Amino acid sequence: MPVLTYLEAIRQGLWEEMERDERVFLLGEDIGVYGGAFKVTEGFLERFGEERVIDTPISEAAIVGAAIGAALVGLRPVAEMQFIDFISIAFDQLTNFAAKCRYRWGAAVPIVVRGPCGGGVHGGPFHSQNVEAYFFHTPGLKIVEPATPYDAKGLIKAAIRDDDPVLYFEHKYLYRRIRGEVPEGDYIVPIGKADVKRPGRDVTILTYGWMLHKSLEAAEIIASEGIEVEVVDLRTLLPLDDETILSSVAKTGRAVIVHEDTRTGGIAGEIAMRINERIFEYLEAPVVRVTAPDTPIPFSPPLEEFFLPQVEEIVQAVRWVANY
């Protein structure tokens, strides 16, 4: 099977969907001529033409608004946010317009809004954010964040084919650093399904995005101490895959939630709540979380590193719950 980077996998998924379905089109800032700030859409303009690869003005609200309009009348727009931080400007269109159409008047809004999220590249406070928690609270939206090339391709296809608005977060740290086998041609990673990336019986780590890789590292380290960690890659953040989450934690009785996003109001809270609501009596230890602290994300490398959750913290958290 071909080995692709995470970025190439996204590109391939987008490309194949554009080939498959002419209703699919792209819009965003600098995605055409330039191929996107991270070159995800490089070559698309040449292949698919200006009508399906649209360089827009710097107007995130209009980009998302126009995507909504086009989706309402049957197209399948994929809008890029140059950095996901700028989605804050489309917050209103997403949470009030896109998310509520189906409920209010039965209209489908099959848009995908994608863009690079996350830290690790010294982007500073406005080019490094994780924004899932801002949208996680909006019924009507779906949120996915792949961690591997395989999932990246499968999820972008699923997102485009989904009949509801999907936010697709790409972790920029993984773009060119993570490679993996990706089947040629068509396949789907279903939205709403988590994936056990490493099976284990003692402690469950629930995570996604870049932190999957740190968690797998931590699991490897801790395995030498005889603790077998099960690492669940959430992949879809909304709706959460309760079944996979709860059955893993019911099995291990111990859960560590790891997210790169800041702590208070991050999605770990909801997950812990669900575990506690549904399988309280299976818990052998408190559910703990490893997250960034409650600050903006700082720029300078020593600060950013201190801010971001590190493997060692995950190891310690796992040890702590294992020994509870």
Added chain:
Amino acid sequence: MPVLTYLEAIRQGLWEEMERDERVFLLGEDIGVYGGAFKVTEGFLERFGEERVIDTPISEAAIVGAAIGAALVGLRPVAEMQFIDFISIAFDQLTNFAAKCRYRWGAAVPIVVRGPCGGGVHGGPFHSQNVEAYFFHTPGLKIVEPATPYDAKGLIKAAIRDDDPVLYFEHKYLYRRIRGEVPEGDYIVPIGKADVKRPGRDVTILTYGWMLHKSLEAAEIIASEGIEVEVVDLRTLLPLDDETILSSVAKTGRAVIVHEDTRTGGIAGEIAMRINERIFEYLEAPVVRVTAPDTPIPFSPPLEEFFLPQVEEIVQAVRWVANY
């Protein structure tokens, strides 16, 4: 002591702060000549003049942006959102500009953004929302929501005097329905402090806003069954008053979190997570929550009533944890 409505208490607090400190000024849509859509600022224009009571264009991003600018140079702006639902348009200014100034460059942004939130008046999907969870995840912001006239006055004063950006949510259902004793003259309800509105030893209810009143009703009902509920009014949602929350739950060993806001990603998750992280071993039962379901808020009375958490649901939840 004089008895005021919740709305009058807010008005009095605002008025006294305007009298006390000439740096305080108001801006928003229709707040001057008209006195605000809900008449919170009625009479202010006449007393304080056009310079301190500014009718603005319909531009929530500019209203909040301008408030930030004025606050940076030493003023104390209080911005009104005509309905809190429209704060979505100022989401970017609040989460990216206001919240991060102090951290990035040490600048204080002492703004207050206030407005009517919540359901119960058949306002439909865009005039009834609760938006706390959207801002709860932003380090640098503070969030308060009073439930009583006393707290309403004390918190608006605290919010105006606070050196950081504060979102002040007023529940429109309570405006004219809730009355209570309010001291004349100056006092403060400190930001960051919850309040035990009813002491009890068996189960803790953690709640705020309109739901405080429903929770007190539920506590009353359930008292006849011999279950003594402690009702904690959070009042400040960010930062949460961990001490009051945890010591109550550590005492009762049982917690029900009640919020009017929708379920997934609502602030109940964070609270449950903290309880679980810190006082897991004191828990005699899972922490449960009574919330609105994961849908937009519907308009028609039977739908809205079904959507909103009801006293009977709180009673059942309390019974369930009490008997666990």
Added chain:
Amino acid sequence: MEEALTPKQLLDMYYYMKLTRLVEERLQRLYRQGKIVGGLYRSLGQEGESVASAYALEEGDFLAVMIRNLGALFVRGVRPWEIFTQYMGKGTSPTRGKDNIVHFGSVERGLIPPISHLGDLIPVMAGIALASKMQRKRSVALTYIGDGGTSTGAFHEGLNFAAVLKLPLIVIAEDNGYAYSTPKHKQMAIENIADRAIGYGIFGETVDGNDVIAVYQATRRAIRRAREGLGPTLLEVKTFRMRGHAEHDDAWYVPRELLEYWQKRDPILRLETYLKEHGLADETTFEEITHRIEQEIEADLRYAEESPMPDPQIALEGVYAESPSVSESPSISRESEVKARS
């Protein structure tokens, strides 16, 4: 090159304007009787521009109204019972009680409902216009914005986006003097909203909004340009809001002289005068139309009043395409669930 209106078309427009006014008058009575849920927003005095602009559209075009464009909905096939049931929150309403007022529509009918947030429709309608262009359709997208709504960022982003991509979008800017209690001069430092067209490089025009023929013709021009690929138009209609923002607002802040000035320019009266002067109708015609409308209203209102309120369970439906797994109610079923899991 003006497009002349036939007598039939003029009478058609008259019917829709009158229908709008009478439905709203009936709504006002219902409001006073406490039969309406929530607020009532009237378009008194603005029936002309709403009807005439929508009347200029053709099949396949898309329309998105704001709160004062009830007349435009009627032109596009909406019937009074839809309005009554919406305002009453009935289970038979187009949204089954989920949303209110003119917040309903369907893509099939070419009707895109607004959300309350002013301005948001403009980028959305730009997207519909974009789709039309991409699919080589003739369809145009038409929407409205109040003088107040033009202050929103969405207005700007949407119009500029449409301008750059030369999309078949028509935005009718309604200068009706006020945005809630805020007079236009506190909303913008210009006299004519159409001047904003200059800053977008699009067509701008200001017409008398209470002259239905002028509005119709200007809209036709805009539509023609749009279909020819010449891009968007910002068409300003000068009119006046003859009631408060909503019925709870008695609009004491509006000078009486302004109301009197515009009262004399009532669009329905003006059309009546025109029709009479041109020998196209007389009082009998108007009475017949009014009578017909009253009957339609009675029947539709009866249906609405007899309709049941929605089944509460509907509140949980329709969030996602797949039958949604809406969160269960709190804790009651939880014990059994936990058991089921073990």
Added chain:
Amino acid sequence: MEEALTPKQLLDMYYYMKLTRLVEERLQRLYRQGKIVGGLYRSLGQEGESVASAYALEEGDFLAVMIRNLGALFVRGVRPWEIFTQYMGKGTSPTRGKDNIVHFGSVERGLIPPISHLGDLIPVMAGIALASKMQRKRSVALTYIGDGGTSTGAFHEGLNFAAVLKLPLIVIAEDNGYAYSTPKHKQMAIENIADRAIGYGIFGETVDGNDVIAVYQATRRAIRRAREGLGPTLLEVKTFRMRGHAEHDDAWYVPRELLEYWQKRDPILRLETYLKEHGLADETTFEEITHRIEQEIEADLRYAEESPMPDPQIALEGVYAESPSVSESPSISRESEVKARS
């Protein structure tokens, strides 16, 4: 009524322009040496408009720059070490490593830093102008926006807000041909950004951005009007971005002829020519200034290079006014805490 510049002022401006260029050239070397953290944004070719507009300000005025206004910062007292430490993420940088590039400032110095989100500064600077007006101060607020940034909703909301309230705000709109890879004609369907002033009812003017005297004088006019209570100005400067969006971008999409055209109009060369033609300076003057700048740069750079990186703990500080109770790290301390609580 033009305000003449004294020879001293012209040489001052020359110094700041040259300082900007040489600091950036040094940054570019550092960038290639891998000594810079993150991206490098140059203002090559735009030093003139940045310096001249800021030079028109007086004490007590407020300035907020965007990424291509390094020169404006120097005019207002920023020194090269601040820039070097910012770009290197040093603990001695004005933000102690928390933010990067020109994202620093202080109210006392009258410098308001941008956030990355384009357009957001305009409402914020409108608020500063509002405060100035309310407090009966003479201060004006001046900020910049790129051709691309004018497409944002914040641009519109902020300018309209300032227009209605007649605030002392000056927005310098920099038409530098591109927004990242996007040429201006894909950003807007107009030739001159200043035309947008018409839609706000404010003063608009377009000047040659590479003519520092023209920019200075136009800014002075705008400031004078602002101080007289005549409201905001949208002042467009025509210039060109002579490098890529940032240093990683080689700007292959920019036609070579355009670069050549603008190369000939380099603002520093033009000022040199002017100074020479008017007998105000000769090559020696320029060499002396350059020499002085080089020495300043060396010293400041040394300081920056020798500065330590920030103490990681700083990452947790300064979120709130009161010493923040930043969330503790995960689970390690938790056991003892639970104990403490019992």
